[in-house]
Amino acid sequence: MSETFFSPCPRSLESFLVDELKRFGASDIETVHGGVQYKGDWLLAWRTNLESRIATRVLWRVGMTRYRSEDEVYKLAYATTWAKWFSPEQTIRVYVTAIKSPLKSLNFTTLKVKDGLCDHFRTVVGKRPSVDTEAPDMRIHAFLTEDMCTLYLDTSGEPLYKRGFKPAKVEAPLKENLAAGILRLSGWQPGESLLDPMCGSGTFLVEAAQMTLNIAPGLGRGFAFEKFRNFDAGEYRRLHTSLLNQRLPVRSLPVFGADIDPYQIAATEENLAAAGLLEQVELVVNDVLDLEPPTAEGTWVSNPPYGVRLSTGDELAEWYPKLGDVLKRRFAGWNCYFLTADTQLAKLIGLRASKKTPLMNGDLDCRLYEYKMLAGSAREVFK
Numbered sequence: 001m002s003e004t005f006f007s008p009c010p011r012s013l014e015s016f017l018v019d020e021l022k023r024f025g026a027s028d029i030e031t032v033h034g035g036v037q038y039k040g041d042w043l044l045a046w047r048t049n050l051e052s053r054i055a056t057r058v059l060w061r062v063g064m065t066r067y068r069s070e071d072e073v074y075k076l077a078y079a080t081t082w083a084k085w086f087s088p089e090q091t092i093r094v095y096v097t098a099i100k101s102p103l104k105s106l107n108f109t110t111l112k113v114k115d116g117l118c119d120h121f122r123t124v125v126g127k128r129p130s131v132d133t134e135a136p137d138m139r140i141h142a143f144l145t146e147d148m149c150t151l152y153l154d155t156s157g158e159p160l161y162k163r164g165f166k167p168a169k170v171e172a173p174l175k176e177n178l179a180a181g182i183l184r185l186s187g188w189q190p191g192e193s194l195l196d197p198m199c200g201s202g203t204f205l206v207e208a209a210q211m212t213l214n215i216a217p218g219l220g221r222g223f224a225f226e227k228f229r230n231f232d233a234g235e236y237r238r239l240h241t242s243l244l245n246q247r248l249p250v251r252s253l254p255v256f257g258a259d260i261d262p263y264q265i266a267a268t269e270e271n272l273a274a275a276g277l278l279e280q281v282e283l284v285v286n287d288v289l290d291l292e293p294p295t296a297e298g299t300w301v302s303n304p305p306y307g308v309r310l311s312t313g314d315e316l317a318e319w320y321p322k323l324g325d326v327l328k329r330r331f332a333g334w335n336c337y338f339l340t341a342d343t344q345l346a347k348l349i350g351l352r353a354s355k356k357t358p359l360m361n362g363d364l365d366c367r368l369y370e371y372k373m374l375a376g377s378a379r380e381v382f383k
Contacts, residue, residue: 077116
């Protein structure tokens with residue numbers, strides 16, 4: 001039976017999500033700004049949760065109507081057959097987002113969706129679920145346009161960029177699905193050299209290593225759909241086992257990380273170890289300005305410190321030209337990518353960007369700058 005799903009994703013990465021969904025077997029794919037709508041069966045929903053590196057969630061459409069008032073939103077929530085899919089013993093949380101909605105208060109609309117859902121349960125089974133704003137069993141999403149209200153039941157639970165293994169956190173974090181999208185935007189292919197010389201907690205490195213070894217990103221975590229009444233545990237177990245068996249043998253990889261801060265390298269080591277990838281990635285404590293390239297050519301990706309988060313503007317104004325000199329003198333033959341919210345990088349680095357892609361890193365409006373360095377001689381070692 002075909003169902004309708006919607007997966008939000010980081011802006012500018014929609015085409016990569018479409019590529020994934022086609023590979024998973026989705027049909028009737030429609031792209032919108034910041035996400036993709038598509039159709040398929042529950043196996044598709046499971047696969048997307050387990051295998052997508054770009055999607056933020058997999059939302060299952062369970063109700064839709066035209067509306068003009070909060071009462072009509074309430075009626076849709078009341079008429080939706082929630083009790084078929086989960087029990088009143090499971091906790092809920094309602095989220096409402098809107099574009100050009102005539103309704104004046106999203107908080108009040110959220111309350112009406114919750115009331116409709118709870119009244120549905122009272123009518124059908126005589127009791128209502130309770131709200132848990134921290135770790136709900138079921139997340140309900142309402143999306144309002146100018147005249148349409150759509151209800152979704154979240155099949156993912158925690159957002160999909162939470163891969164389920166990352167214990168060490170650092171300042172200026174990068175979401176995993178954004179990191180995976182940047183790797184796709186760079187044109188890097190598994191098996192090619194990859195360097196993050198300011199690796200933070202190692203997000204680029206973990207994503208690249210998993211991609212190279214064909215490790216599905218969701219294998220180590222659970223999902224909300226496992227709590228649905230219609231969940232087929234046996235069929236899901238077969239899919240999960242199949243993906244486990246598709247992993248490639250563990251081996252040393254041409255994936256390299258560096259950072260000037262030993263604490264950051266320790267965080268990267270902790271996260272790589274939690275992902276079972278510590279021995280596959282080479283790490284060093286080193287200042288990016290002193291770094292030598294690990295191979296003759298490859299892809300450099302980094303989310304460098306910028307004024308909003310970590311450094312002062314004066315410090316960065318002095319640092320950016322030095323960084324540009326390092327690329328010119330030592331990294332000939334490399335394609336280099338910088339994600340930053342600081343437009344001073346492009347002005348001061350002393351290089352002409354061949355491409356710049358707008359991206360959002362959390363609430364920060366960023367650009368991914370591409371610098372393709374002309375090929376030349378390479379240094380001998382990764383120091």
